Amino acid sequence: xxxxxxxxxxxxxxxxxxxxxxxxxxxxxxxxxxxxxxxxxxxxxxxxxxxxxxxxxxxxxxxxxxxxxxxxxxxxxxxxxxxxxxxxxxxxxxxxxxxxxxxxxxxxxxxxxxx
Amino acid sequence: xxxxxxxxxxxxxxxxxxxxxxxxxxxxxxxxxxxxxxxxxxxxxxxxxxxxxxxxxxxxxxxxxxxxxxxxxxxxxxxxxxxxxxxxxxxxxxxxxxxxxxxxxxxxxxxxxxx
DNA sequence: CCATTAGTTCCGAATTTCCGAACTATGGGA
DNA sequence: TCCCATAGTTCGGAAATTCGGAACTAATGG
Numbered sequence: 001x002x003x004x005x006x007x008x009x010x011x012x013x014x015x016x017x018x019x020x021x022x023x024x025x026x027x028x029x030x031x032x033x034x035x036x037x038x039x040x041x042x043x044x045x046x047x048x049x050x051x052x053x054x055x056x057x058x059x060x061x062x063x064x065x066x067x068x069x070x071x072x073x074x075x076x077x078x079x080x081x082x083x084x085x086x087x088x089x090x091x092x093x094x095x096x097x098x099x100x101x102x103x104x105x106x107x108x109x110x111x112x113x114x115x
Numbered sequence: 116x117x118x119x120x121x122x123x124x125x126x127x128x129x130x131x132x133x134x135x136x137x138x139x140x141x142x143x144x145x146x147x148x149x150x151x152x153x154x155x156x157x158x159x160x161x162x163x164x165x166x167x168x169x170x171x172x173x174x175x176x177x178x179x180x181x182x183x184x185x186x187x188x189x190x191x192x193x194x195x196x197x198x199x200x201x202x203x204x205x206x207x208x209x210x211x212x213x214x215x216x217x218x219x220x221x222x223x224x225x226x227x228x229x230x
Numbered sequence: 231c232c233a234t235t236a237g238t239t240c241c242g243a244a245t246t247t248c249c250g251a252a253c254t255a256t257g258g259g260a
Numbered sequence: 261t262c263c264c265a266t267a268g269t270t271c272g273g274a275a276a277t278t279c280g281g282a283a284c285t286a287a288t289g290g
Contacts, residue, residue: 002270014222018137023130024130054249056248059270062268079266106129106208107128170280171279190286193236193287195236
């Protein structure tokens with residue numbers, strides 16, 4: 001079990017953030033962590049939409065979010081707690097995260113209106 | 116030569132935009148098109164930074180930007196003119212493009228300060 | 231009609247992503 | 261203490277993407 005990698009906020013790169021959030025599943029996971037008081041166990045997220053995401057894929061998604069600097073993960077006993085780093089990222093790249101999350105929210109609303 | 120695909124603005128997906136701009140080369144191309152009065156020939160962009168981008172890769176980059184809804188390309192004689200669709204995209208996803216471009220601009224300044 | 235310029239398409243190699251199976255780490259009993 | 265259950269990570273091979281050189285197409289100008 002290698003130690004978890006958390007880049008310092010000044011090492012966080014925009015392309016890593018965009019790449020991480022370019023996947024709707026990861027964006028949904030990040031939104032969930034950010035909204036749910038910044039704490040969430042991995043498996044509390046495993047049923048996003050109707051798609052079942054296998055554990056290994058989920059673990060990889062968390063790793064991408066972590067190494068992009070979007071979340072911070074720490075073990076608490078047997079489970080992992082994930083905190084959103086949105087405040088830090090927002091300070092470094094003002095408006096970025098909110099614009100991205102609004103874009104997803106907006107697009108979701110539109111497509112639901114066209115059955 | 117298949118016809119160029121330009122999605123309607125209401126069909127533009129956030130994940131496509133993030134994916135397109137998650138590549139620094141594409142983000143630079145898009146910034147260049149947007150800033151240069153919204154018109155640019157493909158090869159006017161071919162030497163970004165010090166990296167030489169082969170024609171085929173450049174063509175693929177333009178295709179990704181086009182199909183993400185970020186640019187509009189039309190033939191004018193032998194050359195292709197690319198217009199930024201930033202106004203349309205900005206209307207649909209407010210703040211998204213400016214936040215992304217600012218993030219890249221900010222990150223570039225910071226890393227240049229650490230040799 | 232041929233040459234040139236600008237860009238696209240094709241295709242094989244390299245890279246990345248996906249996911250099941252095996253593994254590791256931690257805590258809680260018996 | 262040993263074993264089990266839970267939570268997540270790592271491995272490895274298949275599938276999907278991306279990269280880039282070579283060949284191709286389209287328009288223009290001798």
